[in-house]
Amino acid sequence: MINxxxxxxxxxxxxxxxxxxxxxxxxxxxxxxxxxxxxxDLADKWAKLNIPIVxxxxxxxxxxxxxxxxxxxxxxxxxxxTFKFADKVNADTIILHxxxxxxxxESINQLNKINDPRLIIENxxxxxxxxxxxxxxxxxxxxxxxxxNTDKGFCFDIGHGICSSNHREVDIYEDIKQYxxxxxxxxxxxDGESNGIYDKHLNFGNGDYDINKIIRLLPENIALxxxxxxxxxxxxxxxxxxxxYLMKKTxxxxxxxxxxxxxxxxxxxxxxxxxxxxxxxxxxxYIDYDTHVSWFKSxxxxxxxxxxxxxxxxxxxGYVRFDKESNTNNYVVTTHLIKKYRGIGIGSKSTEYLSNxxxxxxxxxxxxxxxxxxxxxxxxxxxxxxxxFIEKLTINDNLCFKLQFNYR
Numbered sequence: 001m002i003n004x005x006x007x008x009x010x011x012x013x014x015x016x017x018x019x020x021x022x023x024x025x026x027x028x029x030x031x032x033x034x035x036x037x038x039x040x041d042l043a044d045k046w047a048k049l050n051i052p053i054v055x056x057x058x059x060x061x062x063x064x065x066x067x068x069x070x071x072x073x074x075x076x077x078x079x080x081x082t083f084k085f086a087d088k089v090n091a092d093t094i095i096l097h098x099x100x101x102x103x104x105x106e107s108i109n110q111l112n113k114i115n116d117p118r119l120i121i122e123n124x125x126x127x128x129x130x131x132x133x134x135x136x137x138x139x140x141x142x143x144x145x146x147x148x149n150t151d152k153g154f155c156f157d158i159g160h161g162i163c164s165s166n167h168r169e170v171d172i173y174e175d176i177k178q179y180x181x182x183x184x185x186x187x188x189x190x191d192g193e194s195n196g197i198y199d200k201h202l203n204f205g206n207g208d209y210d211i212n213k214i215i216r217l218l219p220e221n222i223a224l225x226x227x228x229x230x231x232x233x234x235x236x237x238x239x240x241x242x243x244x245y246l247m248k249k250t251x252x253x254x255x256x257x258x259x260x261x262x263x264x265x266x267x268x269x270x271x272x273x274x275x276x277x278x279x280x281x282x283x284x285x286y287i288d289y290d291t292h293v294s295w296f297k298s299x300x301x302x303x304x305x306x307x308x309x310x311x312x313x314x315x316x317x318g319y320v321r322f323d324k325e326s327n328t329n330n331y332v333v334t335t336h337l338i339k340k341y342r343g344i345g346i347g348s349k350s351t352e353y354l355s356n357x358x359x360x361x362x363x364x365x366x367x368x369x370x371x372x373x374x375x376x377x378x379x380x381x382x383x384x385x386x387x388x389f390i391e392k393l394t395i396n397d398n399l400c401f402k403l404q405f406n407y408r
Contacts, residue, residue, distance in 0.1 A: 002218075002250060003029035004243050005054065005225035006236070007188075010039040010046065010085065018236045023051050026340040027240050030054055032095070032225040035085045037062050037078055043088035053089040054186070054225070055118075057082045060100040060133075066110045067102025067136040075110060083116060093186065094118045095155045098137035098146060100128070107136050111150045120153035120185050121146055125163035129198040138164045140178035147182060156184035158214060159192050159199045159227075167197045176217055187224045189214075189246075203228045203238055204245040215249050247344035252312050255350060257357075260307040260319065265296050267309070267316045271336045280375045282396050306358060310337070310350050317341050320354045322367065331358065331367045333405075335381070343377060348384035355385065355405045367405040372398055379403075 006028045008015055022028060030052040037058055046053060057079060058064045064078045065071045086094050096119050098107040111119070123143050124135035137143055138160070147154055156179050165175040172194070191207030192200045200207065218224075228242050260268070271277055272287045287295075299307050304324040310317040318337030325332065335351045355367050369387055371378045379401060387403040394400070 002246070003221075003223045004246070005030045005032045005186075005223060006239060007032045007034070007056075007225050007227045009034045010036045010042050013042065013045065014233055015230075015236060016045060016049065018234075019051070020049055022236060022240060023049070027243055028226075030223065032056055033089070033091075034058075035082045037081060040081055040085055040088070043085050047089045053091045054093045054095065054223075055082060055086040055089070055091045056095045057097075057119075059097045060128075064097075065099045065102060066096070066107040067099025067104065069106050069109075072110055072113075076114075079114060079116075086118060092118055093120060095120055095122050095186065096152075097122055097124060097135075098142075100135055101133040102136055104136050104142055104145060108146055108149045111146065111152055117151070120155045121150075122155040122157050122188070123160050123164070123179065124157070125160045125199055126167040126197060139168070140175065140182065143179070143182055153185040154182050155186040155188065156180070156182075157188035157199075157227075159188065159190050159201070159209075162192065162194070162209070163197050163199055166195055173213065173217065176214065180217065180219070185223075187218065187222055188227050189224055190226070190228045201227055201229050203231075204242045211246070211249050215246070244343050247341075251345040251349060254312070255317070255346065256311040257308050257320075257350070257354060258311070260296075260300060260309050262297075262300065264309055264316075265293060268292070268296060268319060271318065271338060274336075274339065276339075276342075277336055280372055280378060282370065282372075282398050282400070305331070306354075308350075308354050310346070312341070312346075317346060318350075320350050322354075322358055329362070329364050329366060331365055333367055333369050345384070348381040351382065351387075352385035359405075369403045369405075370395060370400045371403065372400055374399075 006019060008031060010033050019031060032054040033046060034056040035058060064075050066075060082094060098121050121137060124138045126138045127134060137146060143154060161176060161179055162172050165172045191202040191204045191209050194208050204211065226239060226242050230236065231238050269289060269292045272292055278284050299305065306322050308320045310319060321334045322331040333351060333355065335347050337347050358367065359365055369382050371382060382403050386406045388406050390402040390404050392401055
């Protein structure tokens with residue numbers, strides 16, 4: 001399970017409401033906040049969100065450079081403010097760059113003078129495009145040297161690693177494996193140019209990284225900060241799309257299915273009046289709780305109409321329901337997921353699996369889905385689940401497609 005992080009700067013007050021909304025929707029698990037110098041007064045605003053926060057210390061652009069001896073006094077000043085910021089937001093991790101255009105030995109020397117157990121070091125590309133200066137800590141060997149000679153941890157920036165590999169003309173994926181041997185505590189990720197030497201911070205799908213291959217190399221249960229470009233000052237929609245893109249690449253293989261029971265009534269109700277669910281339903285009326293309880297009880301009592309709950313690591317994901325039509329062998333399938341898990345392949349995977357399961361018990365069953373012609377996402381999901389178009393028809397004044405499962 002990947003715990004996704006939202007990368008923001010401490011001065012990004014414009015995103016605070018959006019960050020809170022997406023966190024409540026379980027889109028991400030934590031914020032990684034770049035602590036801009038002289039923004040300590042904003043720390044309380046971030047702390048009030050009650051969202052886990054990781055701090056990224058200022059880097060070369062704001063005057064912090066561990067690889068130059070003459071910068072030490074200013075480095076300490078900047079880091080002391082960073083530590084205060086981290087204290088205010090209760091951060092247990094602070095990410096730090098090891099320097100630019102200096103010596104790795106000096107970076108190690110300064111790191112050993114900074115006694116804060118929260119510090120972890122991030123790897124860098126060979127060069128940064130905006131100033132064309134060489135970075136310190138741009139190879140697995142250099143990061144290992146730092147880790148071996150300090151008590152600091154490691155943050156693996158995958159894009160930085162790829163840029164460095166390309167500069168050094170070594171295999172990207174073998175290099176990633178070398179970084180992984182250093183037991184990173186955290187990860188950074190964006191899309192980019194697979195042959196480039198400069199980090200682009202592209203949104204996923206806008207570059208040509210082999211995302212599938214990279215994801216497969218990563219360990220389980222990691223903290224992965226998404227550092228992609230944000231194209232709007234008002235919303236974080238592109239970040240949410242980046243998360244969905246990655247989740248599609250990591251569709252859970254260990255989904256669990258069980259028959260619904262009385263204790264599931266509130267879980268199903270939590271989906272029933274979701275605006276998207278109501279909009280795409282053939283009956284768009286609001287459902288009150290008492291009506292829902294009565295309906296749910298009747299579904300459980302109908303032993304000919306299986307009602308499956310989908311769980312992922314004990315978390316409720318959604319359901320797939322098969323309603324048997326009276327005196328026939330026909331079933332109508334309905335699939336709904338909670339918002340967090342929509343659009344990443346779980347619906348189609350679960351629908352196909354459970355449709356096949358139903359047919360193993362009733363080989364003559366005919367399983368049908370009715371989907372509004374305007375509901376493109378649901379149509380694609382059923383097609384991916386091996387359903388085929390049968391006809392177009394009107395139900396309750398709604399123009400719909402009838403689709404039927406293709407039993408193999």
